[in-house]
Amino acid sequence: MSRIIAIANQKGGVGKTTTCVNLCCALKQKGKKVLLVDCDPQGNSTSGMGVDKYSAPGTYELLIKGADTADCVRKTPYGDVIPSNKELSGASVELVRREKREFVLKNALQMVYNDYDYIFIDCPPSLELLTLNALVAADCVIIPMQCEYYALEGIADLMTTIKMCNKRLNPGLRIQGIVMTMYDARTNLTQQVAFELKEYFGAKVYETVIPRSVRLSEAPSHGKPGVAYDKIGKGSRAYMRLADEFLLREKYRKGVKNGKGN
Numbered sequence: 001m002s003r004i005i006a007i008a009n010q011k012g013g014v015g016k017t018t019t020c021v022n023l024c025c026a027l028k029q030k031g032k033k034v035l036l037v038d039c040d041p042q043g044n045s046t047s048g049m050g051v052d053k054y055s056a057p058g059t060y061e062l063l064i065k066g067a068d069t070a071d072c073v074r075k076t077p078y079g080d081v082i083p084s085n086k087e088l089s090g091a092s093v094e095l096v097r098r099e100k101r102e103f104v105l106k107n108a109l110q111m112v113y114n115d116y117d118y119i120f121i122d123c124p125p126s127l128e129l130l131t132l133n134a135l136v137a138a139d140c141v142i143i144p145m146q147c148e149y150y151a152l153e154g155i156a157d158l159m160t161t162i163k164m165c166n167k168r169l170n171p172g173l174r175i176q177g178i179v180m181t182m183y184d185a186r187t188n189l190t191q192q193v194a195f196e197l198k199e200y201f202g203a204k205v206y207e208t209v210i211p212r213s214v215r216l217s218e219a220p221s222h223g224k225p226g227v228a229y230d231k232i233g234k235g236s237r238a239y240m241r242l243a244d245e246f247l248l249r250e251k252y253r254k255g256v257k258n259g260k261g262n
Contacts, residue, residue: 106137
C-alpha cells in the first residue's frame with residue numbers, strides 16, 4: 001500500500017524542495033518506488049529531478065484539464081515526476097469554481113496509488129488551495145524547517161491549517177516528522193531553536209539534521225538531486241540518513257497499526 005506524504009512549509013527558503021527531491025532520490029536508491037508530484041508553480045522540484053518544466057501534461061493539466069494521471073508522469077533515474085511550471089500559478093483561482101475543489105488532487109492520485117511505495121507532494125510556500133489539495137490527498141506531512149526565529153513563528157500557521165484539515169477534510173492527516181535544515185551547530189540560535197522544537201514536538205523532530213551544503217545548492221543546476229550529484233558530500237550523506245530514519249518510522253508505524261507495537 002502506498003503512502004502519500006506532503007512536504008510543506010508556508011515559509012520559503014527553508015529547504016522544502018531540496019528535502020523533497022533528495023528524500024525521493026535517496027528512497028529510490030534504496031529500492032523504493034517513488035513519485036514526486038510538483039505542486040509548486042516555481043517548478044524547482046521538477047528541474048531538480050532533471051525534468052523539463054515545460055513538458056506537458058503536468059500538474060496543471062492534471063488538476064485543471066482532467067488529464068490522465070499516468071500520462072502526466074515522467075520517468076527519471078531518481079524517481080518518477082509529475083512536473084510543474086508557472087502555468088500552475090493560476091490553478092488556485094480556477095479551482096475555486098470546482099465542486100469539491102479540495103479533493104481534486106486526491107482523486108487524481110488514486111489512479112496511480114498502487115504503483116508506488118511513496119508519493120511525495122512538494123507544496124508551494126503558501127497556505128493556498130494548492131497546499132490544501134496536497135494536505136487533503138496526503139496521509140502525513142513532513143515539515144522542513146530552518147533553525148531561525150521566523151521559522152518558529154511561521155510553523156504555527158501551518159499547524160493551524162493541518163488542524164483545520166483534520167477537522168473538516170482529512171481526519172487521518174498526521175505530522176510524520178519535522179526536519180531541521182541548513183543546520184549550523186556553531187550558532188547559539190540554531191541550538192535554541194532546536195531545543196524549542198524538541199520541547200514542543202518531542203519525537204516528531206527527526207534526529208537527522210541537514211547541514212548547510214554548497215554541493216546541495218549546486219546540484220539543481222546540473223539537473224540532479226544532491227544525493228546523485230555528490231554522493232559523498234555531507235549534505236548527501238545527511239539525506240541518506242534521513243531516508244533511513246524515515247523508513248524506520250514507517251516500519252514502526254506499520255507495526256503499531258498491526259498491533260505489534262505499544
